[in-house]
Amino acid sequence: MRVTREQMQANRTRILDAAGSLFREKGFDAVSVAEVMKAAGLTHGGFYGHFESKDDLIAKTIAHIFAAGAQGPDDLTTFLDAYLSPLHRDSIAKGCPTAALVADVRRQTPAARVAMTAGFNAQIDRITSAVAQTESCHARRAAIGAWAALVGAIVLARTTDDPALSDEILKETRDWISNRTTEPQTDGDTALAPSEA
Secondary structure (H helix, E strand, C coil), rough: CCCCCCHHHHHHHHHHHHHHHHHHCCCCCCCCHHHHHHCCCCCCHHHHCCCHHHHHHHHHHHHHHHHHHCCCCCHHHHHHHHHCCCCHHCCCHHHHHHHHHHHHHHCHHHHHHHHHHHHHHHHHHHHHHHHHHCCCCCCHHCCCCCCCCHHHHHHHHHHHHCHHHHHHHHHHHHHHHHHHHHHCCCCCCCCCCCCCC
């Protein structure tokens, strides 16, 4: 039976969704093509009808994950609450691709790094728009600082074996970002400060 164009696209999306979850949960090297196809409910033989190689799958999966999460943040407070939550910390397979994959991507092909860089830029642009609502004259700088703190906090919170410290990292980072994007700073500390002009 011939597969329709619509079914081919649906199958490709299933593969990308399955790969996105598996890669975030286990890392690129620990996941085989056969495992991805099984998780997608498809046969291993169909893989090469969609992707040239595992490296191609990795790059396309990174782009797919970022595109699927392209809706926010419109409101910085809501975004901070969701990103720095225990739910996000504990949901690695469905969470932020940057926090889950950033260490692995540097060892991948240039195509994977290009896809991750595009994702970084898109996320920074979205945060810049949210931060700009605070009338900061340095919204992009604030967004980059906030993004680095967000990702770092999730990575640290997931790594520690002390639940209280993990929760504290999330809470204190959220408060730190929130305060620095909404309150004027003193002593020349203007990295995330609103404009006073």
